[in-house]
Amino acid sequence: MFPAESLPAFLVFAERLNFTAAARELHISQPALHVKVRKLAEAVGRPLYVRHGKRLVLTAEGEALARFARERADQLDQFLAELGGEQRRVALAAGQGAYLYLLGDVIARESERLRLFTASRAQTLTLVRDGRAQLGVSVLDELPDDLDTVKLATYDQVLVVPHDHPLASRDQIRLPDLTGMRMVLPHPAQPLRVSLERLRSVADFEWEVAVEAGGWPLMLHFVELGVGAAVVNGCVRTDLAKVPIVDLPPVPYYAIHRPGARADRRVAQLLDQICHSLGST
Structure with a gap:
């Protein structure tokens, strides 16, 4: 039987990749956290992390399980927020230039509904891929095969x-x-x-x-x-x-999101506002 109750703990571990820090954040012992992660690995049938020197690194299965856990947590948070008449924040990742010169008007209007990550191009893609950000904005020289993109603007x-x-x-x-x-x-x-x-x-x-x-x-x-x-x-x-x-x-800026993300109306609304602000609608 799949130990779904261990997913929130695994998500914290996956984001920290440190048993001590994750256990402290979860207010449980390290042995208890090890047990939760081990049970999930046994259910998946593959290791969820490996050790590279002093570092812990998620395996492909671990990354996939972390994405699943984050999506499940997001869905639960969204359900509870809507049940309480609230609207959950959308996580947006972008670089310093995009925040300073492209997104200011949208952020000023929507700041209470946004969680912002300041990130490089590579970090933005990672944040979108693993679900920590629902939407990213960045310059892209090559379009990623695994993510959806919308061209926002091009500048000399x-x-x-x-x-x-x-x-x-x-x-x-x-x-x-x-x-x-x-x-x-x-x-x-x-x-x-x-x-x-x-x-x-x-x-x-x-x-x-x-x-x-x-x-x-x-x-x-x-x-x-x-x-x-x-x-x-x-x-x-x-x-x-x-x-x-x-x-x-010329330098093209794109909005980046995971396939299917626009089914979430919060993401779709934010993307529409960004496009409208930059004249790309």
Whole structure:
């Protein structure tokens, strides 16, 4: 017989991947938690986690069971909320840029009905996949096969410079126009930096790295201080001059959700509001 009563405890363990922390949160002993997880593994017929060095990692079966447990918990919470005349919050995952420049109006209207995760692109996909977020918003270069996507908006990539900069009056520029310039760049591991460096090497020119900064607000601040120029997505709002870079690909933002998620009217309503706000309906 499947021990369904152990699913809430397993969900806490799956999110913590630490028996000590999970047992403390559940207010039970570690041996009791081990028993619950072991009984679930026996019912599934496969290990639910493995140990990699000092880390615990869910197996594919463990990840699937965690998703099932989270969906079941969500359904129960939604039922109880509706029974009590309440509306349960929708979890939304997005990056700093999306929150600052795309989603502000929707969040201001719906903040009481939202639970927000600030996440990178990879983290957003993970949060949506495992059910911790019902909806994600992110730039996607490739569309995931296992998730549904809705294109929200597409923006040029632009060079941001002070209005007295020699390139500020141009209608558009190309990457080689940045030859020898002092640049405010994202950190090396960031997707934009990787893309820029790859294209720069293909175009065979050099620039000077004036500073590496995390996040568009700090990059724009350095530009305002005269440290250098920066490349950002065209959705960024600033009083600085923005010049489109024609040989950089446009940046598409997508809403991301698991198949069937729009059957939940809360998710469908939030997605419709985001689309309407960005003019993608």
